[in-house]
Amino acid sequence: MSTTKNLSPFNEDHSRRKFIHNLTKVAGTAAFLSLPLAGNAGVFFNMKQKDNTVGEIMDLFISQFPGGALSNTVDTLKAGDRDIKVTGIVTTMFATVEVIRKAINLGANFIIAHEPTFYNHLDETAWLADDDVYRYKADLLKQHNIAVWRNHDYIHRLNPDGVRMGVLNQLNWQSYYNPAASSVLMLPATSLKSLIEYLKQKLFISQVRYIGNPEQSCQKILLMPGAAGGTRQIQAMGKEKPDVLICGEIQEWETAEYVRDAQAEGQKLSLIVLGHIASEEPGSEFMATWLNKNVPGIKITHVLANNSLSFL
Amino acid sequence: MSTTKNLSPFNEDHSRRKFIHNLTKVAGTAAFLSLPLAGNAGVFFNMKQKDNTVGEIMDLFISQFPGGALSNTVDTLKAGDRDIKVTGIVTTMFATVEVIRKAINLGANFIIAHEPTFYNHLDETAWLADDDVYRYKADLLKQHNIAVWRNHDYIHRLNPDGVRMGVLNQLNWQSYYNPAASSVLMLPATSLKSLIEYLKQKLFISQVRYIGNPEQSCQKILLMPGAAGGTRQIQAMGKEKPDVLICGEIQEWETAEYVRDAQAEGQKLSLIVLGHIASEEPGSEFMATWLNKNVPGIKITHVLANNSLSFL
Numbered sequence A, B: 001m002s003t004t005k006n007l008s009p010f011n012e013d014h015s016r017r018k019f020i021h022n023l024t025k026v027a028g029t030a031a032f033l034s035l036p037l038a039g040n041a042g043v044f045f046n047m048k049q050k051d052n053t054v055g056e057i058m059d060l061f062i063s064q065f066p067g068g069a070l071s072n073t074v075d076t077l078k079a080g081d082r083d084i085k086v087t088g089i090v091t092t093m094f095a096t097v098e099v100i101r102k103a104i105n106l107g108a109n110f111i112i113a114h115e116p117t118f119y120n121h122l123d124e125t126a127w128l129a130d131d132d133v134y135r136y137k138a139d140l141l142k143q144h145n146i147a148v149w150r151n152h153d154y155i156h157r158l159n160p161d162g163v164r165m166g167v168l169n170q171l172n173w174q175s176y177y178n179p180a181a182s183s184v185l186m187l188p189a190t191s192l193k194s195l196i197e198y199l200k201q202k203l204f205i206s207q208v209r210y211i212g213n214p215e216q217s218c219q220k221i222l223l224m225p226g227a228a229g230g231t232r233q234i235q236a237m238g239k240e241k242p243d244v245l246i247c248g249e250i251q252e253w254e255t256a257e258y259v260r261d262a263q264a265e266g267q268k269l270s271l272i273v274l275g276h277i278a279s280e281e282p283g284s285e286f287m288a289t290w291l292n293k294n295v296p297g298i299k300i301t302h303v304l305a306n307n308s309l310s311f312l
Helices: A003-005 A012-016 A054-062 A097-106 A132-143 A153-157 A162-171 A192-203 A228-239 A252-265 A278-293 B002-007 B013-017 B054-062 B098-104 B133-141 B153-157 B160-172 B192-204 B229-238 B252-265 B276-294
Strands: A077-079 A089-092 A110-113 A147-149 A184-191 A209-211 A216-226 A244-247 A271-272 A300-302 B078-079 B091-092 B108-114 B147-150 B182-193 B210-211 B218-224 B245-247 B268-275 B298-303
Touching: A003 B013, A012 B153, A054 A278, A054 B245, A077 A132, A077 A300, A089 A097, A089 A271, A097 B252, A097 B298, A132 B098, A132 B252, A147 A209, A147 B229, A147 B298, A153 A162, A153 A278, A153 B108, A162 A192, A162 A278, A162 B133, A184 A192, A184 A244, A192 A216, A192 A244, A192 A271, A192 A278, A192 B245, A216 B108, A228 A244, A228 A252, A244 A252, A252 B098, A252 B108, A252 B133, A252 B276, A278 A300, A300 B245, B054 B147, B054 B276, B091 B147, B091 B276, B098 B133, B153 B276, B160 B276, B182 B192, B182 B229, B192 B218, B192 B268, B192 B276, B229 B245, B229 B252, B245 B252, B276 B298
Parallel strands: A089 A110, A089 A300, A110 A147, A216 A244, A244 A271, B091 B108, B091 B298, B108 B147, B218 B245, B245 B268
Antiparallel strands: A077 A147, A184 A216, A209 A271, B078 B147, B182 B218, B210 B268
């Protein structure tokens, strides 16, 4: 029901549509991949231009890691199989039904998503076997022989983290990146309110949730895109003592209550919750750029999953 | 830093302050407890008027359950011990540092909270041993010899669920309650937008997050206060096919994405995310009312934990 969403005053479909990038560039017969992994520089691949399979493209990305494929990972195929010959690739945060339909319209049969397809971290589906929404989505993928690969653990394990670099690029904060403390950025001092306005503008967000004094000065930023979980968020805040944690998603009874108690204790700590998708979307764009560079001859399209939640 | 919060335009301290109820009523020498549990009607207790200990008050609440104390529960003492003689009780959603300070000012040494004290569901503290915020809070409780009991599993297991009944009372929706399908309410048809406005007004919320067409008609409501988790929320939506799920908190990659895909499949399903505290706060007021009725001679104060997150 895409018409439904357009009635929302906060829906971002229109403002963001222009940012759906078609990153296709047809390169030469082989592309050379400069590896971002420390200690592995100087190794190069080439990729055949045509008839690449899903499995070959997955393997190419995974070949960047010295240890090879992870033995325990959520980065599995959620639909389709390794042998499908790829007609086009869509990168996205979520392989929603709407994103799948866009892939079909684009003639793309390989979706590389950052997050789950079936509403739980492990993409377990037994509990959904009789669910109408699950069945509709699984049938849609099967009917069009579309492969969906989750690329979550791998892209985060790049050095530097591919999602983080995508976000820093989007924010024009590359110069503040410190490999020795990758989550911590020392920005020119700015008010919490100005920082929020900047984030909203750069990441195309209508509203954020936050805790703090809008006039508070922020300089030391703890940037944790996505939903790292309360334990990791709290441990990082306790260790780094930032002025503000910027993250994608929280459990309210964990991170939010810690921040409130830290303020009551006398700390200046604030919190900005961007929304999960907005906080990691540039990571899927990073992936599209990577594919465009390293997988020649295949049309690569980054399709925005858009923020799921509106505000009223 | 309570001064910090007052600078927020969305802070609800002022508008809600008048709702901090002092529910104290000194009853007679004994109070009779009418049990809400099915199959247990007709059993009565009496409670000594003076010098009740923390353990006695816990036991009185737990004695409502035919099976007695749960063997596996998060409803444990987070500070203090059973033998503390109670000088006053504060009920609240969260025993935040600010709530603890209010309890101290009220001369109350027993806090009954619905949610964790130390930022994780099990209130594990080993990982926080060196954390400044944890140590400050734990020391504050110890210094003032305050007991904190979490009453979560028990109050939800009342029949009907005490939190649910508190919320229905607050919403004036008691007449829509159906014991055979306690989460489902059939309301007079109203637009999603009007429903949201009603919820905001009745639950003192500045904004909610939602998915759906604001003009959509809503009649069949699935009401799940708190954070039941994606699996339970999704299974309930799949089974009940409501017009809208109203809940406290979600994982964005679970419940929100299911709702988006359900809409794309053609369902009318919408989602309203109230915020965790706002969605269950009336449950702590229910608890204060229960104590006031059943524990005579002790000052009972319901202290609002206030919504943690503001919007900008």
